[in-house]
Amino acid sequence: QVDPKDYTFSGLKDETVGRLPGKVAGQQFIIQDCENCSIYIFDHSATITIDDCVNCRIFLGPIKGSVFFRDCKDCKCVVACQQFRTRDCRKLEVFLCCATQPIIESSTGMKFGCFQYYYPELALQFKDAGLSIFNNTWSNIHDFTPVSGENNWGLLPENAVVQDYVPLPSCEELKAVRISTDAMRSIIPVTRGQRQKSSDESCLAVFFAGDYTTANARKLIDEMTGKGFQLVQTKEVSMKAEDAHRVFQQCASEFIPLLEKGPVVALEFNGDGAVEGCQSTINEVFSGTKVFVSESKASAPQDVDNFYNFADMQMGM
Numbered sequence: 001q002v003d004p005k006d007y008t009f010s011g012l013k014d015e016t017v018g019r020l021p022g023k024v025a026g027q028q029f030i031i032q033d034c035e036n037c038s039i040y041i042f043d044h045s046a047t048i049t050i051d052d053c054v055n056c057r058i059f060l061g062p063i064k065g066s067v068f069f070r071d072c073k074d075c076k077c078v079v080a081c082q083q084f085r086t087r088d089c090r091k092l093e094v095f096l097c098c099a100t101q102p103i104i105e106s107s108t109g110m111k112f113g114c115f116q117y118y119y120p121e122l123a124l125q126f127k128d129a130g131l132s133i134f135n136n137t138w139s140n141i142h143d144f145t146p147v148s149g150e151n152n153w154g155l156l157p158e159n160a161v162v163q164d165y166v167p168l169p170s171c172e173e174l175k176a177v178r179i180s181t182d183a184m185r186s187i188i189p190v191t192r193g194q195r196q197k198s199s200d201e202s203c204l205a206v207f208f209a210g211d212y213t214t215a216n217a218r219k220l221i222d223e224m225t226g227k228g229f230q231l232v233q234t235k236e237v238s239m240k241a242e243d244a245h246r247v248f249q250q251c252a253s254e255f256i257p258l259l260e261k262g263p264v265v266a267l268e269f270n271g272d273g274a275v276e277g278c279q280s281t282i283n284e285v286f287s288g289t290k291v292f293v294s295e296s297k298a299s300a301p302q303d304v305d306n307f308y309n310f311a312d313m314q315m316g317m
Contacts, residue, residue, distance in 0.1 A: 062129035113156035134236040139193030206292040209262030229271040
């Protein structure tokens with residue numbers, strides 16, 4: 001028998017509270033009427049609603065469905081979810097991983113950054129919540145109630161440090177979780193999203209499903225960012241043969257047989273020399289693996305557009 005009290009934080013003030021990995025286990029959770037609290041849900045959940053919270057610091061592990069902030073103000077959050085929504089909120093700063101387009105409504109002073117977090121149980125919690133670490137539209141915000149001449153939301157500074165916003169828990173029980181907020185260790189690859197690109201050269205790389213797809217994609221990200229290139233966006237999505245023709249054009253036939261094994265993982269890198277840098281890294285590091293990579297600086301923008309237009313349609317964006 002589920003006791004709702006185990007899945008609710010209500011009416012707290014000046015407290016640090018949380019749930020350890022394994023303690024929520026896919027249930028829904030409610031957070032309401034909390035003031036100046038630090039709240040940490042180190043587990044996956046079904047849905048979470050956060051109502052009437054003021055000046056709180058909140059970490060929410062992977063949420064299979066939606067997270068809904070209502071009537072909250074001056075909160076700093078780290079959130080991973082399928083759907084993100086706010087209504088009647090003021091001054092929320094959110095490091096976000098969201099599989100669909102985040103929505104704000106009647107909300108002002110909202111700031112967003114890319115989710116950056118690691119603890120050993122987190123990867124499995126993402127799987128349990130049915131979320132891909134590569135599907136993150138954190139910066140693609142839809143404002144339901146725009147006000148002409150005003151901007152209700154913006155992006156956090158690029159060098160924003162998670163711990164300055166949501167510090168690590170100070171209470172003994174929660175210290176047991178082995179957390180790192182180092183962007184290099186983040187379970188979610190840190191992407192530039194909608195920020196201004198530094199170069200007019202991008203490159204698309206696509207890995208096909210197999211035992212090491214995730215590891216290979218992460219390795220390429222590490223190699224490329226280590227060389228000074230920037231990761232703009234990532235996506236994991238299933239493709240059919242007709243999609244391959246649209247996206248991979250003349251080399252589609254080579255990749256179509258690989259699509260039956262499961263979804264592909266696509267990465268967009270940006271920076272002068274990105275195409276050559278990506279090609280040489282793939283040749284050196286992944287010599288036995290079939291990877292689609294843009295052929296030239298000239299064809300790359302079309303590759304990126306073709307793939308992400310297709311992916312957005314797939315995800316119903």
